[in-house]
Amino acid sequence: MAPTPFIIVAIDGGAASGKSSSSLALSARFDLLHVDTGSFYRALTAEMLRRGVSPGDLPALQAALSGLKLSTRLNGRSAEMEIDGRVAGDEIRSREVNDAVSHFAAIPELRAALLAYQRGLAGVARAKGFRGLVMEGRDIGSAIFPSADFRFFLHAEAGERERRRAGQGQQDQIRERDRIDSSRKASPLTCPPGATSINTTHVTLDEVIEQMAAAIAAKLPPA
Numbered sequence: 404m405a406p407t408p409f410i411i412v413a414i415d416g417g418a419a420s421g422k423s424s425s426s427l428a429l430s431a432r433f434d435l436l437h438v439d440t441g442s443f444y445r446a447l448t449a450e451m452l453r454r455g456v457s458p459g460d461l462p463a464l465q466a467a468l469s470g471l472k473l474s475t476r477l478n479g480r481s482a483e484m485e486i487d488g489r490v491a492g493d494e495i496r497s498r499e500v501n502d503a504v505s506h507f508a509a510i511p512e513l514r515a516a517l518l519a520y521q522r523g524l525a526g527v528a529r530a531k532g533f534r535g536l537v538m539e540g541r542d543i544g545s546a547i548f549p550s551a552d553f554r555f556f557l558h559a560e561a562g563e564r565e566r567r568r569a570g571q572g573q574q575d576q577i578r579e580r581d582r583i584d585s586s587r588k589a590s591p592l593t594c595p596p597g598a599t600s601i602n603t604t605h606v607t608l609d610e611v612i613e614q615m616a617a618a619i620a621a622k623l624p625p626a
């Protein structure tokens with residue numbers, strides 16, 4: 404029998420478009436390492452705020468970034484990024500980080516600091532015995548893994564996404580974050596050519612997951 408292929412699933416989309424729930428579900432169903440790259444940008448943002456580095460001060464930002472050691476810890480099926488041996492806590496979902504993260508994420512030097520780390524997680528997934536990797540973010544199918552086996556782009560009307568965030572008890576200016584994320588020069592949020600675009604506004608999460616899972620199951624049977 405042919406060996407089971409190692410697969411990479413890229414899921415991109417704006418805030419509250421359904422990326423996290425769907426990628427966690429696919430991770431469990433197909434035994435894939437789950438990676439939430441938004442948490443990496445959030446953790447770096449929290450670290451820079453903690454150090455008093457502003458997004459406008461590039462020399463200070465570069466100096467701070469060059470001294471950071473990034474490593475990985477598994478939490479169940481999810482990869483957590485350690486900065487200097489420590490995983491950031493709830494502060495990455497704070498109002499301050501919500502407001503600042505898109506400004507830091509627009510800086511090419513900060514994105515470059517995460518590029519090799521993110522790609523290296525495919526090796527972590529293999530080494531830990533997963534059957535593949537599901538990575539969610541804004542530029543996974545366009546910049547991090549443009550040759551991923553599956554590339555999905557989720558989107559939904561802004562009003563519906565705001566309701567979802569409010570339901571999670573979070574204060575988040577998602578329209579403003581999406582505006583900055585989509586209009587930045589470095590790896591903007593966009594549906595890359597060839598990706599499967601799914602509008603999640605009027606469909607249930609289960610329906611979204613089943614649509615993605617059906618495509619994946621053709622290549623990798625459920626675990």
Ligand code: DC
Binds near residue numbers: 417445542584
């Ligand atoms: O997925 P999230 O809302 O937690 O992401 C937080 C921010 O991080 C988002 O507004 C933009 C940035 N981000 C990014 O620029 N590229 C990624 N691959 C993931 C997130």
